[in-house]
Amino acid sequence: MITVLYRKLPTRMKVFLTIIFVLFMILMLFLAQKKLDTYWIRILTLIGIYGIMAVSLTFINGITGIFSLGHSGFIAIGAYTSALLTMSIQQKQMSFFLKPLIWPLNSIQLDFLSATIIAGVMAAILAYLIGYPSLRLTGDYLAITTLGFSEIVRILILNMISVTNGPLGLKGLEEYTNIWWPWGWLLVTVLVIGSLVSSSYGRALKAIREDPIAAKAMGINVTKHQLTAFVVGAFFAGISGSLYAHWLTTIDPRPQTVGILLTFNILIMIVLGGLGSITGALFGAAIFAILSEWLRIVETPFKLFGIQIPAISGMRLLVLSTIFIIVMLTWRRGIMGRSELTWDSIYNFFLRLRRKQ
Amino acid sequence: MERETVLKLDNVTMQFGGLVAVGDFDMNLEDGELVGLIGPNGAGKTTVFNVITGIYTPTKGKVIFRGIDITGLPPHYITHLGIARTFQNIRLFGDMTVMENVLVSQHHKLEERHADKILQKHGFEPKVVGKGWFWKSILKLGYFEMERRMIREAEELLEKVELSDLAYEKASALPYGMQRKLEIARALATEPKLLLLDEPAAGMNPHETEELMEFIKKIRDDFNLTILLIEHDMKVVMGICERIVVMDYGRIISKGTPAEVRNDPKVVEAYLGDGSYA
Amino acid sequence: MRMTLPIFLQNLANGILLGGLYALIAIGYSMVYGILRLINFAHGDVFMMGTYFAFYGVTLFLLPWWLAFVVAIIGAGILGFLIDRIAYKPLRNAPRISSLITAIGMSIFLESLAVVIFGGIPKSFAPPRIYPKFFSKMLQIGSVRVQILTFFILGITALLIIFLIWFVYKTKIGMAMRAISTDIATTALMGVNVDLVIGITFAIGSALAGAGGILWAMKYPNVNPYMGFMPGLKAFIAAVIGGIGSIQGAMLGGFLLGMIEIMLVAFLPRFAGYRDIFAFIILIIILMYKPSGILGAKLEEKV
Numbered sequence: 001m002i003t004v005l006y007r008k009l010p011t012r013m014k015v016f017l018t019i020i021f022v023l024f025m026i027l028m029l030f031l032a033q034k035k036l037d038t039y040w041i042r043i044l045t046l047i048g049i050y051g052i053m054a055v056s057l058t059f060i061n062g063i064t065g066i067f068s069l070g071h072s073g074f075i076a077i078g079a080y081t082s083a084l085l086t087m088s089i090q091q092k093q094m095s096f097f098l099k100p101l102i103w104p105l106n107s108i109q110l111d112f113l114s115a116t117i118i119a120g121v122m123a124a125i126l127a128y129l130i131g132y133p134s135l136r137l138t139g140d141y142l143a144i145t146t147l148g149f150s151e152i153v154r155i156l157i158l159n160m161i162s163v164t165n166g167p168l169g170l171k172g173l174e175e176y177t178n179i180w181w182p183w184g185w186l187l188v189t190v191l192v193i194g195s196l197v198s199s200s201y202g203r204a205l206k207a208i209r210e211d212p213i214a215a216k217a218m219g220i221n222v223t224k225h226q227l228t229a230f231v232v233g234a235f236f237a238g239i240s241g242s243l244y245a246h247w248l249t250t251i252d253p254r255p256q257t258v259g260i261l262l263t264f265n266i267l268i269m270i271v272l273g274g275l276g277s278i279t280g281a282l283f284g285a286a287i288f289a290i291l292s293e294w295l296r297i298v299e300t301p302f303k304l305f306g307i308q309i310p311a312i313s314g315m316r317l318l319v320l321s322t323i324f325i326i327v328m329l330t331w332r333r334g335i336m337g338r339s340e341l342t343w344d345s346i347y348n349f350f351l352r353l354r355r356k357q
Numbered sequence: 358m359e360r361e362t363v364l365k366l367d368n369v370t371m372q373f374g375g376l377v378a379v380g381d382f383d384m385n386l387e388d389g390e391l392v393g394l395i396g397p398n399g400a401g402k403t404t405v406f407n408v409i410t411g412i413y414t415p416t417k418g419k420v421i422f423r424g425i426d427i428t429g430l431p432p433h434y435i436t437h438l439g440i441a442r443t444f445q446n447i448r449l450f451g452d453m454t455v456m457e458n459v460l461v462s463q464h465h466k467l468e469e470r471h472a473d474k475i476l477q478k479h480g481f482e483p484k485v486v487g488k489g490w491f492w493k494s495i496l497k498l499g500y501f502e503m504e505r506r507m508i509r510e511a512e513e514l515l516e517k518v519e520l521s522d523l524a525y526e527k528a529s530a531l532p533y534g535m536q537r538k539l540e541i542a543r544a545l546a547t548e549p550k551l552l553l554l555d556e557p558a559a560g561m562n563p564h565e566t567e568e569l570m571e572f573i574k575k576i577r578d579d580f581n582l583t584i585l586l587i588e589h590d591m592k593v594v595m596g597i598c599e600r601i602v603v604m605d606y607g608r609i610i611s612k613g614t615p616a617e618v619r620n621d622p623k624v625v626e627a628y629l630g631d632g633s634y635a
Numbered sequence: 636m637r638m639t640l641p642i643f644l645q646n647l648a649n650g651i652l653l654g655g656l657y658a659l660i661a662i663g664y665s666m667v668y669g670i671l672r673l674i675n676f677a678h679g680d681v682f683m684m685g686t687y688f689a690f691y692g693v694t695l696f697l698l699p700w701w702l703a704f705v706v707a708i709i710g711a712g713i714l715g716f717l718i719d720r721i722a723y724k725p726l727r728n729a730p731r732i733s734s735l736i737t738a739i740g741m742s743i744f745l746e747s748l749a750v751v752i753f754g755g756i757p758k759s760f761a762p763p764r765i766y767p768k769f770f771s772k773m774l775q776i777g778s779v780r781v782q783i784l785t786f787f788i789l790g791i792t793a794l795l796i797i798f799l800i801w802f803v804y805k806t807k808i809g810m811a812m813r814a815i816s817t818d819i820a821t822t823a824l825m826g827v828n829v830d831l832v833i834g835i836t837f838a839i840g841s842a843l844a845g846a847g848g849i850l851w852a853m854k855y856p857n858v859n860p861y862m863g864f865m866p867g868l869k870a871f872i873a874a875v876i877g878g879i880g881s882i883q884g885a886m887l888g889g890f891l892l893g894m895i896e897i898m899l900v901a902f903l904p905r906f907a908g909y910r911d912i913f914a915f916i917i918l919i920i921i922l923m924y925k926p927s928g929i930l931g932a933k934l935e936e937k938v
Contacts, residue, residue: 006525011501067732069739137922140674140735144871145922148915151868159908192495199494200464200507207450207461214448217410219436219465219547228491255861264743271736314750314860321744328737329725338452 048182062276065209073150078241123238169252280336451529654893660870663840669880679867685711685845715841878931
């Protein structure tokens with residue numbers, strides 16, 4: 001007789017623990033804001049933004065198994081939408097000197113929260129329009145198509161000067177993104193996507209990832225579920241784009257800002273954390289934020305064993321991509337693999353420890 | 358007693374380019390029957406399954422399930438209406454637990470409202486329970502109750518098929534025979550009226566095959582099923598099927614009771630001509 | 636601008652030229668995809684590396700231009716071989732998506748390596764510093780003026796493609812390549828050293844990409860670490876249009892795409908800024924309605 005080795009905590013207890021944990025995080029962030037210097041505040045803010053990007057991408061790529069390389073396109077749409085909505089009318093008149101901004105964008109200004117939500121909605125609408133025709137493709141074809149879409153978005157931004165200010169980008173955005181906005185939205189992202197993943201919908205999405213044909217045969221509307229996941233992921237990518245723009249305070253259509261390199265960075269996070277794990281994506285985002293900020297050192301002149309080493313531009317990306325390839329070759333499951341760090345798994349970990357003793 | 362016709366294939370033809378995989382196929386399955394579909398490799402047996410379950414839309418002909426014309430409906434509709442299947446090469450959701458594999462098959466009861474309308478139109482019991490589950494599952498409004506209910510049903514099913522002990526094992530970690538069984542259990546969890554089994558005994562040893570035969574008969578009675586079965590193991594087909602349909606080159610070459618089919622010279626020729634069953 | 640016959644012919648020549656370059660790069664994509672079902676994202680960066688090799692062969696090692704070009708092409712081939720050995724070979728039995736992710740990583744790695752080693756500032760690949768001025772002379776043919784370079788590029792492209800076709804269809808290794816693309820496991824059982832053949836495929840595809848890069852830089856004389864990204868993507872699109880996995884398809888797709896791009900810009904100059912979008916739109920339409928491309932074999936999953 002095999003005894004059931006996995007035990008579950010009562011739901012109430014888990015809700016209670018989650019509330020305690022959230023309160024604890026709020027307290028920690030509050031303390032951080034009081035005590036830490038700007039360098040660490042910057043990293044904490046970045047962890048929040050990257051966290052949203054990584055969780056939303058892993059929801060699409062890792063959990064539903066739609067290998068999308070179009071995340072930067074959704075982030076770009078979100079960034080531009082909200083930037084155009086929050087900029088003051090004078091600021092817009094000043095920036096758009098190549099061509100004037102079209103109506104009605106030239107005469108509205110919204111608060112940051114509404115602008116961010118509209119940014120998410122715009123990204124979601126775009127995802128629906130893209131996903132509807134392209135989700136019948138699979139695997140690498142889908143990857144290249146979504147990459148193509150994100151490039152199309154970038155080229156459109158570059159060329160639609162009367163909406164986006166073209167190559168000059170949008171400058172002088174209000175620095176709304178403090179430490180609270182990203183972490184607040186991160187909480188919403190994790191709660192929404194986490195709820196979905198742990199529900200019957202999450203099981204359906206994972207089933208689609210494992211075997212779309214079998215999932216169909218078990219009564220799952222594969223296209224509809226994939227599209228839903230794609231749209232939900234894009235919504236939060238749009239949100240993160242808004243936060244990102246108001247953190248950078250400037251947004252432009254270079255590949256480094258909203259192109260393939262941004263998608264690549266998010267891909268590093270989710271692969272490092274374990275493709276298909278939300279908690280993994282959060283760990284990945286945190287490690288990436290710290291590592292990439294720390295690697296800025298190698299791009300400024302520094303001393304190694306008493307030898308003056310000049311600034312080497314590009315070194316940061318070289319180190320990151322090397323780490324990325326090594327992770328893929330030697331440690332493909334990443335930190336979490338496809339499992340999640342949940343109250344149940346922590347509880348069971350301690351149960352097992354006790355059993356061993 | 359007159360039995361209800363569960364499935365009727367009417368002159369079904371499935372063509373791929375110039376190749377006729379299934380041609381002018383007629384078949385009737387009556388309530389509670391256990392029918393075998395046999396034939397040499399490449400005879401088009403699995404194509405018949407794919408046409409019934411909506412993976413292919415037939416080039417010609419009709420598929421009628423309990424009086425509902427299901428020709429050309431998408432697979433998830435057809436599953437919701439009450440046809441479930443297993444696959445020749447096991448297609449479990451390997452990275453998920455046994456329990457999750459079974460739970461996936463209940464998901465359509467939250468979602469398939471369009472297919473449900475078809476059921477109601479034809480006077481059957483609706484299967485969908487409530488609506489707006491997507492938002493409810495995000496906001497956790499009344500969702501926990503649903504989840505508990507689904508888990509309870511899954512537990513009952515696993516109990517019936519004697520897989521309870523393995524409920525929290527990963528599907529890919531199960532021994533081969535258990536994987537075959539889980540595939541059947543997963544199909545049963547969709548609450549089918551008609552079950553299509555594609556070579557359930559493939560790769561099993563004689564002892565496991567023996568058990569499987571008992572199992573198939575048992576689930577037919579416990580779940581009130583009609584079963585259509587593709588199998589190469591003649592012992593299974595002859596042992597449990599009441600009727601047998603023999604295919605070769607996409608066409609029916611013989612049908613009848615096991616005894617009739619066994620003595621049909623055309624069947625012998627089809628197998629001997631093929632060379633692999635001499 | 637009015638479209639006169641000479642202008643049309645001029646554009647036609649440019650279209651053939653761009654198409655030939657796309658074809659050279661597309662062949663490498665197609666060969667690798669045909670064998671491993673892998674989109675080798677790093678292919679465009681091998682193209683870039685090959686160009687840098689040629690550039691430094693002339694400017695740093697002071698080789699004669701033609702020798703530098705040959706060395707660079709061989710160097711690109713070796714690079715392709717090494718990429719396969721280091722990054723893709725260990726993942727042969729892993730899920731296909733893992734190799735794809737690694738390929739993306741490899742692409743970014745090569746780009747940042749180029750930034751670190753060669754610097755991010757674009758370099759000029761113009762005569763007479765790199766190759767003789769002779770090539771930029773204009774030839775008057777009827778009413779059309781064509782650079783000698785155009786003929787040179789077309790000639791080399793044609794020679795390389797003829798060599799490749801001979802190699803794939805007339806040699807033992809070519810036969811092994813074609814066998815592997817049909818069934819990798821069975822070919823291994825036949826005693827073929829599959830890894831070596833895959834390595835050679837990478838080497839040849841990469842050498843062609845290197846050659847493409849050099850010819851590209853002769854036409855558009857600007858060498859920078861990101862120069863491979865767009866041509867790489869376009870060449871992949873060309874391979875898909877023609878039918879990925881087929882060498883003839885890659886050539887056909889390359890010429891079609893090059894021609895369409897040049898002609899669209901020529902006839903609709905208002906949309907010149909959107910030029911790069913055309914390729915993606917064509918890709919999406921092809922994938923929707925004929926994912927196997929014009930000459931490709933149909934691949935369907937067995938249920």
